[in-house]
Amino acid sequence: MRSKLVAGNWKMHGSRAAISELLSELIKALPSEPKLDMAVFPPAVFAAQTVEALRGSALAVGLQNICDQGGEGAFTGEVSAEMAVDIGCRYVMIGHSERRALYGESNEQVADKLARAIEARLLPIVCVGESESERDEGRTLEVVSAQLAPLLARFSLEELSSLVVAYEPVWAIGTGKTASPAQAQEVHAFIRGVFAERDADFAQRLRILYGGSVKAANAAELFSQTDIDGGLVGGASLNAQEFSAICRAAE
Numbered sequence: 511m512r513s514k515l516v517a518g519n520w521k522m523h524g525s526r527a528a529i530s531e532l533l534s535e536l537i538k539a540l541p542s543e544p545k546l547d548m549a550v551f552p553p554a555v556f557a558a559q560t561v562e563a564l565r566g567s568a569l570a571v572g573l574q575n576i577c578d579q580g581g582e583g584a585f586t587g588e589v590s591a592e593m594a595v596d597i598g599c600r601y602v603m604i605g606h607s608e609r610r611a612l613y614g615e616s617n618e619q620v621a622d623k624l625a626r627a628i629e630a631r632l633l634p635i636v637c638v639g640e641s642e643s644e645r646d647e648g649r650t651l652e653v654v655s656a657q658l659a660p661l662l663a664r665f666s667l668e669e670l671s672s673l674v675v676a677y678e679p680v681w682a683i684g685t686g687k688t689a690s691p692a693q694a695q696e697v698h699a700f701i702r703g704v705f706a707e708r709d710a711d712f713a714q715r716l717r718i719l720y721g722g723s724v725k726a727a728n729a730a731e732l733f734s735q736t737d738i739d740g741g742l743v744g745g746a747s748l749n750a751q752e753f754s755a756i757c758r759a760a761e
């Protein structure tokens with residue numbers, strides 16, 4: 511049985527004070543002995559503060575992005591996977607559609623970042639998903655397949671053992687337009703099938719999250735689909751009551 515994971519992507523939101531308040535509300539609201547994995551992804555500058563505040567809680571911390579180069583070096587503005595581990599992060603998100611669309615991240619760079627995460631033993635959440643025009647043209651599965659192909663070509667299943675995939679249709683992000691449970695399930699089953707071509711057991715263990723306008727009101731129905739193993743939550747993760755209701759829906 512795959513355990514569920516609910517991850518909150520705070521994107522570029524917050525301040526020291528606002529995050530401190532959100533964290534104390536989350537600690538009160540979230541289940542203390544949860545039957546799922548939970549994580550939050552603050553802006554990198556607030557990650558250390560978040561790790562400290564959550565010490566001893568069931569809520570893990572991740573970064574929203576890491577450098578495609580490892581270790582240290584002349585990479586102005588970047589944060590390495592090792593640095594994330596050093597301050598106590600467990601997870602990293604890689605290839606979010608906003609990084610791909612706004613900062614030109616290619617499938618190859620996504621694979622490089624995944625390599626850095628694997629080396630540093632960070633748990634990677636790799637995001638895939640089609641745009642609205644790609645869906646309208648009937649190219650959803652083709653696009654998702656092309657996003658996954660470089661990962662399957664480059665890494666062994668052992669290297670991918672901690673991989674989590676997040677399916678986030680771009681047209682559903684921040685729009686209030688959630689994919690229907692059936693639309694999401696179709697793509698999740700397809701993603702699991704892509705991995706099953708390599709190894710059926712691996713595919714059965716792989717966790718695949720849905721992201722795109724997940725809220726307390728729609729979480730239970732999405733999470734009840736066979737191949738949906740939790741959620742990657744944007745806007746609703748900035749509200750402790752909403753986020754905790756989404757986590758409880760996954761339990």
Ligand SMILES: O=C(CO)COP(=O)(O)O
Pocket residue numbers: 519606678682683684685686721722723724742743744745746
């Ligand atoms: O991009 C997302 C999570 O990574 C989804 O964002 P929303 O939940 O705000 O649609």
